[in-house]
Amino acid sequence: MAANNIVVLGAGVSGLTTAYLLSKDPANKITVLAKHMPGDYDIEYASPWAGANYMPTGKEGSAHQQWEKATWAPLKDLAEKHPEAGIHFLGTIIYNRTKDQHSAIGQVFSELVQPNPWYKDIVPDFKAVPKDQLGPGIDNAQTVTSVCINSPVYLSWLVGQCAKAGTVFKRATLKHIADAASAHHSGQKADVIINCTGLSSKFLGGVLDDKLYPARGQVVVVRNDPGPMSSVSGTDDGDDEALYIMTRALGGGTVLGGSYQKHNWDALPDPNLANRIMKRAIASAPQLVQKGQGIEGLDIIRHGVGLRPLREGGPRVEKDTVDGVNIVHNYGHGGFGYQASFGCAEAAVSLVKEVLRQKTRAKL
Numbered sequence: 001m002a003a004n005n006i007v008v009l010g011a012g013v014s015g016l017t018t019a020y021l022l023s024k025d026p027a028n029k030i031t032v033l034a035k036h037m038p039g040d041y042d043i044e045y046a047s048p049w050a051g052a053n054y055m056p057t058g059k060e061g062s063a064h065q066q067w068e069k070a071t072w073a074p075l076k077d078l079a080e081k082h083p084e085a086g087i088h089f090l091g092t093i094i095y096n097r098t099k100d101q102h103s104a105i106g107q108v109f110s111e112l113v114q115p116n117p118w119y120k121d122i123v124p125d126f127k128a129v130p131k132d133q134l135g136p137g138i139d140n141a142q143t144v145t146s147v148c149i150n151s152p153v154y155l156s157w158l159v160g161q162c163a164k165a166g167t168v169f170k171r172a173t174l175k176h177i178a179d180a181a182s183a184h185h186s187g188q189k190a191d192v193i194i195n196c197t198g199l200s201s202k203f204l205g206g207v208l209d210d211k212l213y214p215a216r217g218q219v220v221v222v223r224n225d226p227g228p229m230s231s232v233s234g235t236d237d238g239d240d241e242a243l244y245i246m247t248r249a250l251g252g253g254t255v256l257g258g259s260y261q262k263h264n265w266d267a268l269p270d271p272n273l274a275n276r277i278m279k280r281a282i283a284s285a286p287q288l289v290q291k292g293q294g295i296e297g298l299d300i301i302r303h304g305v306g307l308r309p310l311r312e313g314g315p316r317v318e319k320d321t322v323d324g325v326n327i328v329h330n331y332g333h334g335g336f337g338y339q340a341s342f343g344c345a346e347a348a349v350s351l352v353k354e355v356l357r358q359k360t361r362a363k364l
């Protein structure tokens with residue numbers, strides 16, 4: 001059987017999930033090449049900063065919705081059968097304030113918070129909160145059982161699964177996408193490159209995608225454990241400030257978020273924003289701290305900032321040819337890179353198969 005030489009460029013959730021699916025076929029000989037790898041914390045590397053959870057935001061009928069739909073079952077399966085992957089089930093409360101519908105955050109969450117969303121048939125235990133139990137300012141709320149991913153543990157788990165199947169990992173910073181073709185560990189030219197460089201595709205030679213821009217997310221990670229996950233459609237502190245809380249599996253701490261600051265590249269945590277994040281979290285989930293305590297009751301592990309790789313028109317999952325090199329792009333997943341990861345990676349794998357079939361036909 002002829003080998004397929006494949007280079008995956010990027011080791012965030014998009015690159016690693018794509019490599020993981022490809023590695024199930026022994027004919028695929030895969031090199032993952034990346035500037036950053038699990039274990040690194042860097043502003044150019046979005047994946048470790050994510051909570052991450054599954055809170056669907058794709059509009060009904062969109063590709064985004066299809067990718068999220070396709071991702072629930074694999075995440076559920078990992079949570080049920082592979083505790084070492086760092087994914088666990090959590091009770092989840094989703095709050096909607098109608099007044100947020102035009103804010104930057106409110107628009108992102110418009111599908112998530114609507115009373116009759118498509119995901120009610122996918123994510124278990126969907127229940128509307130009775131009107132008489134809604135807190136002040138909340139117009140509707142629902143509970144589900146969703147998953148929360150300890151992203152650093154999960155990324156490392158993906159690396160381990162790929163390595164077990166023979167994938168080779170290398171560090172490199174490429175200036176041009178076509179250079180990846182000569183980086184395969186076999187020494188032979190790669191048959192196809194999968195571009196999973198996230199926001200950096202804006203600057204990568206041969207791609208230079210101007211549609212990409214960041215949505216800055218600031219978080220505070222604490223040792224306190226409030227129990228259920230929660231997310232609100234917006235806050236009173238600004239159009240692009242968010243309120244969400246999630247406790248990661250396997251002792252990963254509780255992530256308090258956040259913000260959704262479009263076109264903001266600032267890598268340093270803003271201390272004032274951090275204060276607002278912590279105050280909002282305690283106001284929404286008072287059980288985070290002892291009775292009567294404020295933010296001094298939070299035991300902080302770290303402050304963090306990540307840049308969600310947003311793209312006008314949505315993620316780019318498509319074939320391309322650059323300088324005669326076959327490329328499959330899988331980047332630009334905004335704030336939903338984990339919850340759409342399997343759907344997007346499956347789509348990318350189908351495109352890889354098309355490229356390989358075309359190559360085989362061309363040789364005959």
Ligand code: FAD
Pocket residue numbers: 009010011012013014015033034035036037044045046047048049050051052053054055172173174175196197198199200201204216217218219258305306307308309330331332333334335336337338339340
């Ligand atoms: P990245 O993780 O950025 O990885 C890019 C990879 O490409 C890295 O390995 C990098 O080193 C490599 N690379 C880039 N350029 C080069 C180059 N020139 N040469 C070599 N290598 C290169 N999503 C969810 O689904 N649920 C959530 O709850 C959630 N919460 C989030 C919270 C925050 C605060 C943030 C910031 C994001 C959140 N997201 C969430 C979004 C999610 O994190 C991203 O969509 C996802 O991580 C993007 O992954 P990626 O692999 O495409 O990119």
